[in-house]
Amino acid sequence: MFDREEELDRYLDEIKDMLRRKQYAAVRDLLLPLEPPDIAMLLEEAGEEFMPLLYRLLPKELAAEVFVELESDSQEMLINGFSNTELKEVLDELYLDDAVDIVEEMPASVVIRILDKATPEMRKSINEMLQYPEDSAGSIMNVEYLSLKKDMTVADAFKRIRRIGGELETINILYVTDPTRHLQGVLSVRDLLLADEDDRIEEIMDPNVVSVTTLDDKEDVAQAMSKYDYLAMPVVDQENRLIGIVTVDDAMDVMEEETTEDFEKMAAMLPSDKPYLKTSIYSTWKARIPWLMVLMLSATFTGLILNHYESKLAACLVLNAYIPMLSGTGGNSGTQASVAVIRALSLDEVDFSDLLQVLWKELRVSFLCGVCLASANFVKMLLVDRMLLGNDAVTITVCTVVCLTILFVVIFAKCVGCALPLLAEKVGLDPAVMASPFISTIVDATSLLIYFALASAFIPALHTM
Amino acid sequence: MFDREEELDRYLDEIKDMLRRKQYAAVRDLLLPLEPPDIAMLLEEAGEEFMPLLYRLLPKELAAEVFVELESDSQEMLINGFSNTELKEVLDELYLDDAVDIVEEMPASVVIRILDKATPEMRKSINEMLQYPEDSAGSIMNVEYLSLKKDMTVADAFKRIRRIGGELETINILYVTDPTRHLQGVLSVRDLLLADEDDRIEEIMDPNVVSVTTLDDKEDVAQAMSKYDYLAMPVVDQENRLIGIVTVDDAMDVMEEETTEDFEKMAAMLPSDKPYLKTSIYSTWKARIPWLMVLMLSATFTGLILNHYESKLAACLVLNAYIPMLSGTGGNSGTQASVAVIRALSLDEVDFSDLLQVLWKELRVSFLCGVCLASANFVKMLLVDRMLLGNDAVTITVCTVVCLTILFVVIFAKCVGCALPLLAEKVGLDPAVMASPFISTIVDATSLLIYFALASAFIPALHTM
Numbered sequence: 001m002f003d004r005e006e007e008l009d010r011y012l013d014e015i016k017d018m019l020r021r022k023q024y025a026a027v028r029d030l031l032l033p034l035e036p037p038d039i040a041m042l043l044e045e046a047g048e049e050f051m052p053l054l055y056r057l058l059p060k061e062l063a064a065e066v067f068v069e070l071e072s073d074s075q076e077m078l079i080n081g082f083s084n085t086e087l088k089e090v091l092d093e094l095y096l097d098d099a100v101d102i103v104e105e106m107p108a109s110v111v112i113r114i115l116d117k118a119t120p121e122m123r124k125s126i127n128e129m130l131q132y133p134e135d136s137a138g139s140i141m142n143v144e145y146l147s148l149k150k151d152m153t154v155a156d157a158f159k160r161i162r163r164i165g166g167e168l169e170t171i172n173i174l175y176v177t178d179p180t181r182h183l184q185g186v187l188s189v190r191d192l193l194l195a196d197e198d199d200r201i202e203e204i205m206d207p208n209v210v211s212v213t214t215l216d217d218k219e220d221v222a223q224a225m226s227k228y229d230y231l232a233m234p235v236v237d238q239e240n241r242l243i244g245i246v247t248v249d250d251a252m253d254v255m256e257e258e259t260t261e262d263f264e265k266m267a268a269m270l271p272s273d274k275p276y277l278k279t280s281i282y283s284t285w286k287a288r289i290p291w292l293m294v295l296m297l298s299a300t301f302t303g304l305i306l307n308h309y310e311s312k313l314a315a316c317l318v319l320n321a322y323i324p325m326l327s328g329t330g331g332n333s334g335t336q337a338s339v340a341v342i343r344a345l346s347l348d349e350v351d352f353s354d355l356l357q358v359l360w361k362e363l364r365v366s367f368l369c370g371v372c373l374a375s376a377n378f379v380k381m382l383l384v385d386r387m388l389l390g391n392d393a394v395t396i397t398v399c400t401v402v403c404l405t406i407l408f409v410v411i412f413a414k415c416v417g418c419a420l421p422l423l424a425e426k427v428g429l430d431p432a433v434m435a436s437p438f439i440s441t442i443v444d445a446t447s448l449l450i451y452f453a454l455a456s457a458f459i460p461a462l463h464t465m
Numbered sequence: 466m467f468d469r470e471e472e473l474d475r476y477l478d479e480i481k482d483m484l485r486r487k488q489y490a491a492v493r494d495l496l497l498p499l500e501p502p503d504i505a506m507l508l509e510e511a512g513e514e515f516m517p518l519l520y521r522l523l524p525k526e527l528a529a530e531v532f533v534e535l536e537s538d539s540q541e542m543l544i545n546g547f548s549n550t551e552l553k554e555v556l557d558e559l560y561l562d563d564a565v566d567i568v569e570e571m572p573a574s575v576v577i578r579i580l581d582k583a584t585p586e587m588r589k590s591i592n593e594m595l596q597y598p599e600d601s602a603g604s605i606m607n608v609e610y611l612s613l614k615k616d617m618t619v620a621d622a623f624k625r626i627r628r629i630g631g632e633l634e635t636i637n638i639l640y641v642t643d644p645t646r647h648l649q650g651v652l653s654v655r656d657l658l659l660a661d662e663d664d665r666i667e668e669i670m671d672p673n674v675v676s677v678t679t680l681d682d683k684e685d686v687a688q689a690m691s692k693y694d695y696l697a698m699p700v701v702d703q704e705n706r707l708i709g710i711v712t713v714d715d716a717m718d719v720m721e722e723e724t725t726e727d728f729e730k731m732a733a734m735l736p737s738d739k740p741y742l743k744t745s746i747y748s749t750w751k752a753r754i755p756w757l758m759v760l761m762l763s764a765t766f767t768g769l770i771l772n773h774y775e776s777k778l779a780a781c782l783v784l785n786a787y788i789p790m791l792s793g794t795g796g797n798s799g800t801q802a803s804v805a806v807i808r809a810l811s812l813d814e815v816d817f818s819d820l821l822q823v824l825w826k827e828l829r830v831s832f833l834c835g836v837c838l839a840s841a842n843f844v845k846m847l848l849v850d851r852m853l854l855g856n857d858a859v860t861i862t863v864c865t866v867v868c869l870t871i872l873f874v875v876i877f878a879k880c881v882g883c884a885l886p887l888l889a890e891k892v893g894l895d896p897a898v899m900a901s902p903f904i905s906t907i908v909d910a911t912s913l914l915i916y917f918a919l920a921s922a923f924i925p926a927l928h929t930m
Contacts, residue, residue, distance in 0.1 A: 033673040037692050161658050171655050172637045172696070189654055190636050193626050208498040226721060227502050229714035231637070231696065248713050249694035255717070256691060259724045260808055263731075267804035268797055276809035277819065281826065285833045288801050295797055296838055296871075297845060299790035306786040307856065317779060321771040324792060324909055325764035332733055332760055332902050336753050339732035343725055344741035354742065361746065368750045373761055380762060391772065406761075437797050444789055 012045050019050060028057045036062065040069035052081050064093030071278060072105035079110055088117045095169050096122065097142045097250070100129045137221045138214035140254060141235045141244035144168050147177045150184060150202040154195045161189075170247055173232040176205050181241040183209055183234055211236045214243055219258045222251040223348065262346065265432035266339065268295065291437065298441050305448045312452060312462050318393035319455055322402045323448070329373060330409040330447045331440035337362050337417030338439050342431045345421060352426040358418050366414035370407035378403045401454045408454075409447040416442060477510050484515060493522045501527065505534035517546050529558030536743060537570035544575055553582045560634050561587065562607045562715070565594045602686045603679035605719060606700045606709035607634050612642045615649060615667040619660045626654075635712050638697040641670050646706040648674055648699055676701045679708055684723045687716040688813065727811065730897035731804065733760065756902065763906050770913045777917060777927045783858035784920055787867045788913070794838060795874040795912045796905035802827050802882030803904050807896050810886060817891040823883050831879035835872035843868045866919045873919075874912040881907060 011030075018027045031039055031054070039058070043051045043066065055078060058066060067075065067090055079087060091099065091114065099118070103111055103126055115123050125143060132138030146168055148157050157174070165171045174192070176185035185205030195204045211234040212221050225233050225248060233246045261271040268291035272279055279287075306313070313320055341358060344350045350358060378399050386394040417439050421431035456462050476495075483492045496504055496519070504523070508516045508531065520543060523531060532540060532555055544552060556564065556579065564583070568576055568591055580588050590608060597603030611633055613622050622639070630636045639657070641650035650670030660669045676699040677686050690698050690713060698711045726736040733756035737744050744752075771778070778785055806823060809815045815823060843864050851859040882904050886896035921927050 035673075035675060035693050158658065161655075165655055166659055171658070189658070190626075190630055193623065193636070193654070194631055208500075210500060226714070226717040228500050231713070248696070248717075249691070252691040252713075252717060252720070255720060255724075256812070259720075260812070263728075263804050263808050266728075266731075267800045269801050269805070275812070275814045276805055277815060277822065277826070281829045281833065284805075284826070284830045288798075288830065289834055289837055292794065292797055292801075292834060292838060292875075293841060296790060296794045296842060299793050300845070300849065302789040302793075303786040303850075304854075306789070307783075310782055310786075313785065314779065314782060317775055318772075320778065320785060321768040321775075324767040324771070324788070324913075325761060327789060327792075328764050328767075328902075328905065328909065329757065329761045331905075332757055333753075335732045335902070336734050336757075339728050340734070340741055340749075343728050347721070347725070347740070349740045350742060357742065361742070361749070364746045365749045365753065368746065369754055369757060372754055373757060376758060377761060380765070384765065385768075389769075410757075437793075437800070440793065440796075444793065448789075 008041060008045060012042060015042070015054070016046070016050060019053060024057055027054070031058065032062070036065040037069045039066045044071060044074060048077060052078060060089055061093055064090050068094065068098045068102070071275070072102070073278075075102055076106055076110055079106070079113070084117060087113065091118050091122065095142060096125050096129070096144055097140065097169075100126055100139075103130070132214055135218050136214060137212050137216045137218055137233075137235050137246060138243070140218050140221075140250050141214070141246050142169050142250075143244040145175065145232075145242075145245045146171055147175050147181075147242060148187075148201050150176055150178070150200070150205075152201045153197065154192055154199045154201070154204070155197045157192055157201060161192075170232060170245075173230075173245075175209070175234055175242055175245070176201055177242050183211055183236055183240060183242045185209060186234070209234060211240075211242075212246075213238065218246075218254050219346075221246055222254040222258070225251045226255070258346075262342070262432045265430060266342070268292070268437040295437050295441055299444070301445045302441075302448060305445060305452075309448075309452045312455065315461055316393075316398075316455065316459060318391070318398055319401070319451070323451070325377075326402070326405055326409055326447050326451060327440070327444045329406060330413040330443040333366065333369065333410045334413035334417035334439040334443045337366075337414040338421055341418045341421045345425055345431050350422070352422050355419065355422050358422065359415060362414045362418040363411065366411040367407075369414070370410035373410060374403035374406045377406055397458050401451070401458050404454055405447065405451045408450050409443065412446055412450070413439070413443045416446075473506065473510060477507060480507065480519070481511070481515060484518060489522055492519070496523065497527070501530035502534045504531045509536060509539060513542060517543060525554055526558055529555050533559065533563045533567070536740075537567070538743075540567055541571055541575055544571070544578070549582060552578065556583050556587065560607060561590050561594070561609055562605065562634075565591055565604075568595070597679055600683050601679060602677050602681045602683055602698075602700050602711060603708070605683050605686075605715050606679070606711050607715075608709040609633050610640065610697075610699075610707075610710045611636055612640050612646075612707065613652075613666050615641055615643070615665070615670075617666045618662065619657055619664045619666070619669070620662045622657055622666060626657075635697060635710075638695075638710075640674070640699055640707055640710070641666055642707050648676055648701055648705060648707045650674060651699070674699060676705075676707075677711075678703065683711075683719050684811075686711055687719040687723070690716045691720070723811075727807070727897045730895060731807070733757070733902040760902050760906055764909070766910045767906075767913060770910060770917075774913075774917045777920065780926055781858075781863075781920065781924060783856065783863055784866070784916070788916070790842075791867070791870055791874055791912050791916060792905070792909045794871060795878040795908040798831065798834065798875045799878035799882035799904040799908050802831075802879040803886055806883045806886045810890055810896050815887070817887050820884065820887050823887065824880060827879045827883040828876065831876040832872075834879070835875035838875060839868040839871045842871055862923050866916070866923050869919055870912065870916045873915050874908065877911055877915070878904070878908045 015027055015030060043054055046054055051074060055063060099122065103114055106114065115126065118126065129139065144167065146161065146165065148160065161171055172189050174187055174189065175183060178184055185207045186209045187205040191204050210224070210228060212224065214235055214237055221233055231248045234242055235244045235246060237243050264271050270287040270290060272283060272287050341350065381394055381399045381402065385391050420439060424431045480492055480495060508519055511519055516539060520528060532543070564587065568579055571579065580591065583591065594603070609632065611626065611630060613625065626636055637654050639652055639654065640648060643649055650672045651674045652670045656669050675689070675693060677689065679700055679702055686698055696713045699707055700709045700711060702708050729736050735752040735755060737748060737752050806815065846859055846864045846867065850856050885904060889896045
C-alpha cells in the first residue's frame with residue numbers, strides 16, 4: 001500500500017534505473033511482493049515506454065490480475081502490442097466478469113480480436129453477459145460459482161470444492177440448487193468446516209435465501225449486500241434459477257461509482273466514468289455545459305422579474321443591495337434540505353409515502369432557521385449597515401421587509417428542497433438531479449417575488465407604483 | 466428483503482393481529498425466516514408497545530443479531546426493560562465490536578449497567594477499544610480473529626478452526642503470527658482447503674501482508690479494502706503486533722457514513738449521525754444554522770459592492786437584471802469544478818502535487834464553457850430580451866459587457882473551484898467544506914467586481930461616474 005505519492009515515485013525511479021541496466025530479474029523481485037492494484041499504479045506511472053516491458057516481467061497469473069486493474073487506455077495499448085498467444089494467456093486467466101468489463105470498454109477492432117482468441121464457452125458467456133442492461137445485477141455478476149446439492153454430504157462438498165474451487169472467485173459462500181438450478185439454500189464454508197463429515201447439506205444449509213434477479217438495479221443490490229452484511233448475493237432469473245453471484249468487492253465498486261455519479265449530478269454535471277485527470281478536456285466540457293446552459297437560460301425569469309419591478313427598484317435602490325444575500329440564503333437553505341432528503345432516499349430511509357412527515361419536519365426546522373437568520377440580519381442591518389456604515393436608506397421598514405423576506409424564503413426553499421426529490425423519485429426521475437442548482441433557480445425567482453410583494457406592502461413610496 | 470414499504474406494512478399488520486390474539490408461536494414462525502436487518506425494521510415499525518414482546522419471541526442468538534441492527538433509542542428502551550439475566554444473555558452473544566458500538570451510544574446509567582453485567586474480559590476489552598479515537602481503525606476493528614502459527618500443518622489449522630471458529634465473526638481470512646503476535650503472513654480458508662493435510666502453513670501463506678495501524682483513519686482503511694478487494698484488513702499496533710481485524714461489512718458501513726458526511730458538508734451542513742427522520746428538529750436545526758448564518762453574513766460584501774456602484778446601476782438599470790444570472794452561472798461553474806476535485810481527492814486520484822495540472826485542465830475547460838455560454842447568451846439577449854421583449858436598453862454594448870463578464874466569471878469560478886479543495890487538503894482542512902456555498906460566496910462578490918469594471922470601461926455614460 002503506497003501511503004504517499006513520493007513512495008511510488010521513489011519505487012518508480014529505482015525500477016526505471018534497473019530496466020535501463022537490464023536487471024530484469026531484480027525488477028521482477030521488486031514487483032512480486034506488491035499487490036496487483038499497486039503494480040497497476042506503477043505501470044500506469046511508468047508510461048507507454050516501460051509499461052509493456054514491465055508487464056511482461058510478471059508471472060502469468062499475477063499479470064492477469066494486474067491487467068484487470070489498469071485503466072482502459074492502458075489495456076488497449078497492451079492488447080495492441082500482444083501476440084495472439086499472449087492475448088490468449090491473459091484471457092484464460094481472467095474471471096468472466098472482468099473479461100466482460102474489459103470488452104465493454106474496448107473499441108470494436110480490439111473486441112473482435114478478443115472474441116476471436118477467447119474459448120468458445122467464454123465467447124458465448126461474454127455475449128450473454130453483454131445482453132444485460134448496463135445498470136443491472138446481470139451486468140456485474142459472476143457466472144462462475146460453486147453450487148451444491150441438498151443430498152450431498154459435507155465430505156462430498158469438500159471434494160467438490162477441492163476439485164473446482166481453485167478456478168472460482170470465491171468459495172466463502174456456497175449455494176444449494178436442485179437439478180433444474182432452482183435456488184434452495186445457502187451456507188458458508190464455515191458452516192461446512194464446523195459440521196461433521198457425514199452431515200447432509202440439507203441439514204446445515206439455511207433455506208431462506210435472499211436473492212436478486214438479473215434485471216435488478218445494481219445499486220439496490222450493493223445496498224442490500226451492505227444492509228445484510230453479505231459477502232455474495234445470488235442472482236436468479238425470472239424463474240428463480242441461479243444464474244450467477246455478485247461478490248462484495250464488486251458491490252463496493254458499485255457503491256463508489258454510484259456515489260461519484262450522485263456527486264456529479266448534484267453539482268449539475270453529467271456522470272463520467274473515468275478518473276478526473278484521465279478525462280479529456282472535451283469530455284469534461286461535454287459533461288458540464290448542458291446544465292450550465294439550461295440553468296443560465298432559466299435565469300431569464302429572474303431577469304424578467306427584476307425588469308418588471310425596475311421602477312420600484314429605482315425608487316428604493318437600497319433594496320437591490322440585499323438581493324444576492326436573499327437568493328444565496330434561500331439557495332443554501334434549499335440545498336441543505338434537498339441533499340438531506342436525496343441522501344435519505346438513496347439509503348432507503350424515506351420514500352414518497354413519508355412526504356407529509358418530511359414536509360412537517362422541514363417546516364419546523366425552516367421556521368427555526370428563518371427566525372434566527374432574520375433576527376441576526378435585523379441586528380446586523382441596523383448596527384452595521386445603518387449605524388456603522390451610515391447608510392440612512394436602511395430604515396426600520398427596509399430592515400423589516402428584508403428580514404420578513406428571509407423568513408418566508410427560508411421556509412419556501414426548505415419545503416421545495418425536501419419535496420422535489422421525493423416527487424422526482426415518485427415519477428421515476430433521478431432525485432439527485434433535483435439538487436442545488438435546480439432548486440436555487442426556483443428559489444431565486446420566488447424570493448424576488450416575495451421580496452417585491454413585501455416591499456410594495458410595507459414601503460409607502462412603492463404603494464402606488 | 467422488503468422491496469416495498471407496503472410489504473412491510475402488510476407483514477406488520479398481520480403480526481400485530483396475531484399478537485393481539487396471543488398467537489405467539491405463529492409470530493415466531495413468521496419472524497424466523499427473515500434476515501436480522503428486516504426483523505429489526507419490523508420491530509422499529511411496531512413501536513414501543515409491541516417491540517419488547519416481539520424481541521422476546523426471538524431465539525437468543527437471533528435476538529442478539531437483531532439487537533445490533535436496532536436504532537440506539539430502541540436499544541436503550543429494550544435494555545431499560547431487560548432483567549439482569551436478559552441483559553447478560555444479549556451481551557454474551559454480541560461480538561465485541563458491536564458491543565462497543567452500543568456502549569458508545571448509550572447514556573452513562575445504561576453503560577454502567579452494561580459494564581456491570583459483562584464478563585471481566587469483555588469489560589476490559591470494551592474499555593481498551595473505547596480508548597481509540599473515533600475515526601480510527603482501532604474504533605471499528607474486531608479483536609476476535611483467528612491466528613495460526615507458521616509451523617502448524619493444514620490439519621492443525623482445521624482443528625483450530627473447528628475449535629474456535631464458531632465464536633468468530635469471520636474465518637475466511639486467517640493471519641499467521643509469531644509468539645509475540647507479530648504479523649508474518651496471511652492465507653484464505655480456500656488456500657487451506659486446496660492444500661494437502663500435511664502441508665505446513667508457512668508453505669502456503671502469503672508473507673506479504675498489507676496492514677493498517679490502530680490509529681489510521683477508518684476511511685483510508687475502507688478505501689484500501691475496496692482497492693485491494695480484501696474481505697478483512699489486519700490492524701497492527703506501532704510495533705507491528707496484530708491487534709485486530711476490520712471486516713468488509715464494517716468497511717462498507719464506513720464508506721456509507723463517510724459519503725453521507727461528505728454530502729452534508731458539501732451542502733453546508735454539519736455532519737449528523739442519525740437517519741434523517743430520526744434526527745430531532747433541534748439537532749437538524751443545529752446542524753444547519755451555523756453555515757447558513759456565516760454565508761448570510763458574508764453576503765454583506767456583495768451588498769457593499771452593490772452599494773458602492775449604486776449610482777452606476779441607477780444610470781444603467783438594465784445591468785441589474787443580469788446580476789442573478791451572472792452569479793448563478795458563476796456559482797454553478799465553480800461548484801462543478803470543486804465537486805469534481807473533491808471527489809477525485811477522496812478517491813485518491815489527485816493530490817496537492819497535481820495542482821498545476823488540475824488548474825491547466827480547468828482553465829481550458831472553463832474557456833470552452835465560457836465561450837459557449839457567452840455566445841449563447843449574446844444571441845439570447847439580442848433575440849429575446851431586445852427584439853422579442855422589446856427592451857431597448859439592451860444594446861450591443863450591454864450584451865458585450867454581460868457576455869464578457871460570463872466568460873471571465875466562468876474561468877475565475879472554475880479555477881477557484883478546483884484550487885480551493887486542493888489547498889484545503891494541503892493545509893489539513895476538510896476539502897468537502899470548500900464546496901458550493903463557500904465558493905458561490907467568493908464568486909458572487911468577484912463577479913460583481915468584474916461586471917462593474919467591464920461596464921465602466923465599455924459604457925460611455927458610466928465612464929465619469
